[in-house]
Amino acid sequence: MLRPPRGPTRAPAPGAGTTGAHLGCARADLAPPAVTEGSRRSSDDRSALAWLASHPGQTVLFTDFDGTLSRIVARPELARPLPGSAEALSRLARHLFAVGVVSGRPAAWLSEELAITPEATGGEGSAHRGGGIEIYGQHGIEHLTPGGIVVAEGALSWRSALARVRASALEAGIPDLEVEDKTYGVTLHWRQAADQVETAGRAEELARQQAAATGLVARPGKASIELVAPIGVDKGTVVRRWAAKCGVERIAFFGDDESDVAAFAAIDEITGTGRDDGGGAIGQQKIAGLKIAGLKIAVGGPEAPGELLRRADLVLATPEEAVRLLMELAEQLDSPGSGAP
Numbered sequence: 001m002l003r004p005p006r007g008p009t010r011a012p013a014p015g016a017g018t019t020g021a022h023l024g025c026a027r028a029d030l031a032p033p034a035v036t037e038g039s040r041r042s043s044d045d046r047s048a049l050a051w052l053a054s055h056p057g058q059t060v061l062f063t064d065f066d067g068t069l070s071r072i073v074a075r076p077e078l079a080r081p082l083p084g085s086a087e088a089l090s091r092l093a094r095h096l097f098a099v100g101v102v103s104g105r106p107a108a109w110l111s112e113e114l115a116i117t118p119e120a121t122g123g124e125g126s127a128h129r130g131g132g133i134e135i136y137g138q139h140g141i142e143h144l145t146p147g148g149i150v151v152a153e154g155a156l157s158w159r160s161a162l163a164r165v166r167a168s169a170l171e172a173g174i175p176d177l178e179v180e181d182k183t184y185g186v187t188l189h190w191r192q193a194a195d196q197v198e199t200a201g202r203a204e205e206l207a208r209q210q211a212a213a214t215g216l217v218a219r220p221g222k223a224s225i226e227l228v229a230p231i232g233v234d235k236g237t238v239v240r241r242w243a244a245k246c247g248v249e250r251i252a253f254f255g256d257d258e259s260d261v262a263a264f265a266a267i268d269e270i271t272g273t274g275r276d277d278g279g280g281a282i283g284q285q286k287i288a289g290l291k292i293a294g295l296k297i298a299v300g301g302p303e304a305p306g307e308l309l310r311r312a313d314l315v316l317a318t319p320e321e322a323v324r325l326l327m328e329l330a331e332q333l334d335s336p337g338s339g340a341p
């Protein structure tokens with residue numbers, strides 16, 4: 001089973017994570033990204049690599065965990081980072097403005113699996129090239145810092161509702177359903193179910209009922225659905241927070257699932273490249289005054305959400321390809337003659 005979170009929790013520092021906190025900082029004009037939206041050519045990973053390597057000190061790079069740094073596995077607790085993924089993050093942290101993981105997993109679990117200690121993180125409010133790695137758990141509700149896990153405002157008050165949902169899910173007796181307690185979310189998994197359609201249908205109905213009864217938000221995922229605190233925090237929140245930091249001019253995000261659409265949508269909003277197709281999350285107000293370029297890298301496959309693939313600038317076939325791209329970027333930036341500013 002999953003290990004319980006470690007470390008103290010505390011409220012965010014006043015003003016921490018406020019979007020637009022540094023809107024007054026000067027930013028250089030940016031050339032358009034070398035990779036254009038909608039392109040799918042096999043040579044595009046070379047273009048993405050060149051783009052990522054060209055201005056490392058102004059670049060923020062975030063990635064999901066499951067499906068990008070690890071394979072999708074039958075049981076969620078069995079997922080492990082692919083070889084080289086933690087090393088690539090550590091090496092990239094020495095060059096990029098910031099690098100990190102934004103996942104639906106608990107921050108403590110990510111910390112342990114990736115062997116990234118709280119002391120190795122950048123810390124709340126950091127604007128650094130100091131080698132720290134950012135770890136955001138539970139879709140951005142948790143942020144691992146040297147002082148412990150900072151929990152988004154408002155999340156704590158939903159823990160009792162989540163505990164009731166977890167108990168109801170266990171009592172429901174849905175065949176082969178796995179109930180994952182993530183402290184600030186409860187995920188119902190059916191990847192191992194003998195009858196996927198039956199178990200998925202009952203789990204989704206249970207999630208709908210529980211969402212209606214408690215006010216929690218139901219979010220679909222790969223062979224799963226999650227109930228989370230309705231506090232307006234998702235992976236897009238993390239993207240917007242970092243986009244607002246002085247000195248950030250480029251944001252890249254690697255994702256594979258529904259929850260990553262929020263990060264891609266945030267990049268589209270910030271860079272002004274999003275399509276307004278009536279989807280609700282698209283075409284919202286842009287962050288005024290920012291000149292930021294973005295790169296959205298999806299890991300595809302039969303379970304990849306259509307909207308994620310539509311928004312992606314580059315689609316990779318497997319998480320192994322994603323880790324290879326990260327490692328190649330690290331090698332390029334580590335090489336003395338890379339010429340990166």
Ligand SMILES: [Mg+2]
Nearest residue numbers: 064066067257
């Ligand atoms: Mg994922």
